[in-house]
Amino acid sequence: MRNFEYQKADSVNAAVTAHAGQASSFVAGGTTLLDLVKIDIMQPERVVDVNGLPLYDVEALDDGRLKIGAMVSNTDLAYHPTVVEKYAVLSEALLSGASTSLRNKATTGGNVMQRVRCPYFRDGVSACNKREPGSGCAAIGGHNRSVHAVLGTSEQCIATHPSDMCVAMAAIGAKVLVTGPNGEREIDFLDFHLLPGDSPEKEHALDVDELITHVVLDAPIEGSRSTYLKLRDRASYQFALASSGVIVATEGNTIRDARIALGGVGTKPWRAREAEQALIGEPATEQSFKKAAEIAFKGATPYEHNAFKIPLGQQAIVRSLTHATAARA
Amino acid sequence: MSETSTAAGGISACSITLQLNGQRREVEVYPWTTLLDLLREQLHLTGTKKGCDHGQCGACNVHVNGTVINSCLSLAVMHDGDEITTVEGLSENGELHPIQQAFLDEDAYQCGYCTAGQMMTATYVLNSSHIGDSDDAVREAMSGNICRCGAYKNILAAVQSTRGKV
Numbered sequence: 001m002r003n004f005e006y007q008k009a010d011s012v013n014a015a016v017t018a019h020a021g022q023a024s025s026f027v028a029g030g031t032t033l034l035d036l037v038k039i040d041i042m043q044p045e046r047v048v049d050v051n052g053l054p055l056y057d058v059e060a061l062d063d064g065r066l067k068i069g070a071m072v073s074n075t076d077l078a079y080h081p082t083v084v085e086k087y088a089v090l091s092e093a094l095l096s097g098a099s100t101s102l103r104n105k106a107t108t109g110g111n112v113m114q115r116v117r118c119p120y121f122r123d124g125v126s127a128c129n130k131r132e133p134g135s136g137c138a139a140i141g142g143h144n145r146s147v148h149a150v151l152g153t154s155e156q157c158i159a160t161h162p163s164d165m166c167v168a169m170a171a172i173g174a175k176v177l178v179t180g181p182n183g184e185r186e187i188d189f190l191d192f193h194l195l196p197g198d199s200p201e202k203e204h205a206l207d208v209d210e211l212i213t214h215v216v217l218d219a220p221i222e223g224s225r226s227t228y229l230k231l232r233d234r235a236s237y238q239f240a241l242a243s244s245g246v247i248v249a250t251e252g253n254t255i256r257d258a259r260i261a262l263g264g265v266g267t268k269p270w271r272a273r274e275a276e277q278a279l280i281g282e283p284a285t286e287q288s289f290k291k292a293a294e295i296a297f298k299g300a301t302p303y304e305h306n307a308f309k310i311p312l313g314q315q316a317i318v319r320s321l322t323h324a325t326a327a328r329a
Numbered sequence: 330m331s332e333t334s335t336a337a338g339g340i341s342a343c344s345i346t347l348q349l350n351g352q353r354r355e356v357e358v359y360p361w362t363t364l365l366d367l368l369r370e371q372l373h374l375t376g377t378k379k380g381c382d383h384g385q386c387g388a389c390n391v392h393v394n395g396t397v398i399n400s401c402l403s404l405a406v407m408h409d410g411d412e413i414t415t416v417e418g419l420s421e422n423g424e425l426h427p428i429q430q431a432f433l434d435e436d437a438y439q440c441g442y443c444t445a446g447q448m449m450t451a452t453y454v455l456n457s458s459h460i461g462d463s464d465d466a467v468r469e470a471m472s473g474n475i476c477r478c479g480a481y482k483n484i485l486a487a488v489q490s491t492r493g494k495v
């Protein structure tokens with residue numbers, strides 16, 4: 001591994017200060033950062049350890065929202081009683097990601113910031129606009145089956161955002177709280193991850209030296225049920241080919257409110273707003289779900305090897321909505 | 330943690346203290362030394378294995394403060410003051426730990442390369458109140474431990490036969 005300086009911060013402000021002035025990376029769990037430093041894709045000269053920051057709490061706010069510290073592990077968040085009870089989609093998404101031991105290390109902030117799994121990005125030599133702006137994209141016209149998107153792609157980059165947790169957060173709605181050299185601000189979760197467009201090297205809305213301190217989930221929709229369905233090449237320990245996180249509230253058999261977010265198919269955690277709108281006021285039937293699923297992929301662009309993701313993603317939506325609205329004994 | 334005078338490329342090694350398999354150990358590490366490399370290369374605790382070095386196989390799994398993690402994706406300096414248990418720390422007073430005995434009894438390995446990591450995850454899984462006790466729940470919870478020899482069936486049997494003994 002390349003050599004770098006190490007500094008352990010004991011406060012948010014100290015972390016931001018230590019990060020400034022040279023090529024630095026924060027390290028939380030290290031499960032993305034060290035993976036990529038070892039293959040020299042990320043090249044920090046200084047690593048700022050944020051494990052000593054007081055960001056380990058999950059706090060219910062008076063307005064019904066849930067404030068999650070950036071250092072809360074994926075395991076602790078998945079099993080937190082409030083998350084299990086009120087945000088099942090998030091608990092299920094977290095538990096579908098990575099492995100037991102990785103989830104113990106992976107943090108909320110680090111998961112939001114995880115990098116793409118595109119093999120051409122990781123190999124260090126192929127044309128890749130994300131790694132080396134202007135060099136091209138080896139995935140377009142290359143092997144683009146499993147970790148490449150059909151929604152939100154551009155001619156510069158088609159890599160999927162790999163997170164499961166973020167799909168659930170996109171469905172729930174959230175704010176990302178950050179602190180930087182100019183103080184604190186909040187970013188809407190749906191604005192946090194950026195479409196690749198003409199600058200795929202720019203992946204998120206953080207400014208230089210800004211640190212994520214919390215993610216605040218919107219209050220759960222009254223009377224809703226939620227679930228996460230992840231479809232992949234093997235049953236466990238694999239990134240999504242397509243996934244669907246849904247939240248639905250029904251009045252009798254009529255859909256009163258609905259949220260749909262998709263993973264494995266989009267270049268960012270993908271919220272399918274038009275599909276949601278098409279469900280509201282409709283009966284909770286397979287026919288309504290199919291119509292919504294079609295709308296969700298209306299603008300999709302298939303590439304040579306991943307066209308199957310369109311029907312797969314649609315089926316994921318139908319099945320997760322069916323599950324979330326099924327009568328319970 | 331304190332800095333020492335040792336230097337490589339102008340960067341100092343740091344002195345950290347671990348509670349390793351029940352013993353207090355003070356060691357000097359460079360910032361880029363992973364916990365796995367510290368254990369194997371500096372402390373010669375070679376029971377913990379390096380499979381992929383990228384979080385993909387679980388061969389390097391150890392316990393940190395009672396939680397199982399992949400030691401290849403953690404920096405040693407991040408563990409100042411931590412309690413670390415490796416496979417060498419499983420047995421007590423010369424007696425095999427029940428999970429070790431079960432791996433023997435169930436023939437839960439072929440080459441044995443993945444075994445230490447399997448056992449470290451298994452002991453965590455058996456003690457976690459969140460993870461169910463069905464075969465499927467155990468398979469899911471242990472899916473991050475790859476066995477290239479394909480001993481999965483016997484590994485599952487070893488884990489299940491240890492239930493209640495740890």
Ligand SMILES: Cc1cc2nc3c(=O)[nH]c(=O)nc-3n(C[C@H](O)[C@H](O)[C@H](O)COP(=O)(O)OP(=O)(O)OC[C@H]3O[C@@H](n4cnc5c(N)ncnc54)[C@H](O)[C@@H]3O)c2cc1C
Binds near residue numbers: 097113
């Ligand atoms: C083998 C393997 C399989 C995986 N499978 C899945 C999967 O199926 N689903 C899934 O969703 N994920 C998966 N992951 C990814 C995993 O979820 C992420 O690596 C993890 O969530 C990152 O969290 P971390 O705390 O370890 O981040 P780190 O590695 O510590 O940090 C990641 C990035 O975020 C930055 N950072 C960290 N904390 C902050 C902060 N508070 N503010 C600002 N920046 C910060 C770091 O500088 C770095 O750039 C897998 C990973 C591996 C290695």
Ligand code: SF4
Binds near residue numbers: 118120
């Ligand atoms: S899809 Fe994106 S990450 Fe992959 S090679 Fe193209 S530009 Fe790079």
Ligand code: FES
Binds near residue numbers: 380383384387389401
């Ligand atoms: S060596 Fe750490 S997971 Fe493979």
Ligand code: FES
Binds near residue numbers: 438439475
């Ligand atoms: S016994 Fe050989 S890898 Fe598992």
